[in-house]
Amino acid sequence: SKGDKKEAFLPFFSGNSYLELKGLQDYGIDLQEKVNITVVFLANDSNGMIFYNGQKTDGKGDFISLSLNDGVLEFRYDLGRGPAVIRSKEKVKMNVWNTVSLVRTNRKGNITVNNKDTVKGEAPDGHSSLNLKETLFVGGAPDFSKLARAAALKDGFKGAVQKITLMGTPILSRANALRSSDVSMYSHHPCAQNVCQNGGLCLPLLERYECICQHGFSGTQCQNAIYEKSAGETESIAFDGKTFIEYHNAVTKSEKALLVNKFDLSIRTEATQGLILWSGKGTERSDYIALAIVDGRVQMTYDLGSKPVVLQAMRDGFLQVGNEAPITGSSPLAATQLDTDGALWLGGLEELAVARRLPKAYSTGFVGCVKDVSVDGVELHLVEDALNSPRILHCSTQ
Numbered sequence: 001s002k003g004d005k006k007e008a009f010l011p012f013f014s015g016n017s018y019l020e021l022k023g024l025q026d027y028g029i030d031l032q033e034k035v036n037i038t039v040v041f042l043a044n045d046s047n048g049m050i051f052y053n054g055q056k057t058d059g060k061g062d063f064i065s066l067s068l069n070d071g072v073l074e075f076r077y078d079l080g081r082g083p084a085v086i087r088s089k090e091k092v093k094m095n096v097w098n099t100v101s102l103v104r105t106n107r108k109g110n111i112t113v114n115n116k117d118t119v120k121g122e123a124p125d126g127h128s129s130l131n132l133k134e135t136l137f138v139g140g141a142p143d144f145s146k147l148a149r150a151a152a153l154k155d156g157f158k159g160a161v162q163k164i165t166l167m168g169t170p171i172l173s174r175a176n177a178l179r180s181s182d183v184s185m186y187s188h189h190p191c192a193q194n195v196c197q198n199g200g201l202c203l204p205l206l207e208r209y210e211c212i213c214q215h216g217f218s219g220t221q222c223q224n225a226i227y228e229k230s231a232g233e234t235e236s237i238a239f240d241g242k243t244f245i246e247y248h249n250a251v252t253k254s255e256k257a258l259l260v261n262k263f264d265l266s267i268r269t270e271a272t273q274g275l276i277l278w279s280g281k282g283t284e285r286s287d288y289i290a291l292a293i294v295d296g297r298v299q300m301t302y303d304l305g306s307k308p309v310v311l312q313a314m315r316d317g318f319l320q321v322g323n324e325a326p327i328t329g330s331s332p333l334a335a336t337q338l339d340t341d342g343a344l345w346l347g348g349l350e351e352l353a354v355a356r357r358l359p360k361a362y363s364t365g366f367v368g369c370v371k372d373v374s375v376d377g378v379e380l381h382l383v384e385d386a387l388n389s390p391r392i393l394h395c396s397t398q
Helices: none
Strands: 009-022 033-042 047-054 065-070 070-076 082-088 096-104 108-113 117-124 134-139 159-166 176-185 202-205 208-213 236-240 244-246 264-268 274-282 286-293 299-302 309-312 316-319 327-330 342-348 367-375
Touching: 047 159, 065 096, 070 108, 070 342, 082 108, 082 264, 082 274, 096 202, 264 286, 274 367, 342 367
Parallel strands: none
Antiparallel strands: 009 134, 009 159, 009 176, 033 096, 033 159, 047 065, 047 134, 065 070, 070 082, 082 117, 096 108, 108 117, 202 208, 236 367, 244 342, 264 367, 274 286, 274 342, 286 299, 299 309, 316 327
């Protein structure tokens, strides 16, 4: 299929399959003294060969192998004087992903399953280096009689292999495959369901996954487009109705600010309702200034403790949209100070007290873009100054 390059490589073996890869010795790593291999697999049957790499086509000479024998993992290698046979402490669980780590240093070796219960073993005295020449067979072989007898391999593997690493480098890939027989792709993994969007690469992590996104995309499934800012361009933040960003309203720290509040910002809305800006506590009884889109128009509401003043598009509330004539309104003389306790929210409030009897728009998150925000003439850095850390998305600059 056309998406092959981006799909994870998760070969599935029927018991009569095999996959032939470049030999372990062909990755530019000297394996004579030390080999470290990790395999992530899911077995449907308790017997079968997981991998085998030999020195000679007739099965004579050195080899290294891993197989399942009655549910127990067997790590074997022969350096020329007979095999080391190292078995896992317990049987592995069927039909779930398991991670097996194999380490061999000279004659000594060990096997670790799912990061616990390491079992040690060693090859007979005499030789201590591993010499490999042939290809790496995974899941089976075209002819078991041509494999080393000491590897004790006679059945193909039934199940899926997710990962094989050699000295930490992943080697199970289409690029390293030489030939295969009866190998299909395992379909019961998220990576087989095209979970990563926009050309993202799906990296299997046992039963879970991680998406490696193409440049310009982000999110757990690469679903968000990121637009790079060019020099001198202002930040434009995207709000999806569920993005609420909190800032310090630093201006309330100075006495003067209690009498004057000036908020400037540019917006582009994609919905007819939504709270753009809120300055004040989220609690029911406290002062606030709010800016919202109500029925497609910009509306400002403020309450300094007497009663709410609503302006449609310090005692004078002043609202100007674009180049239209400004609209002003004022609060009763009793309250001229805005006591907002330093909180400024953009995009909506996590919990807006409905008891304020404000239009529904005020409890609806804003959908659109906001940029060039300044409070009393001081520019707000929309990303750096955020107190909470929601997923911040950027808008294109149109």
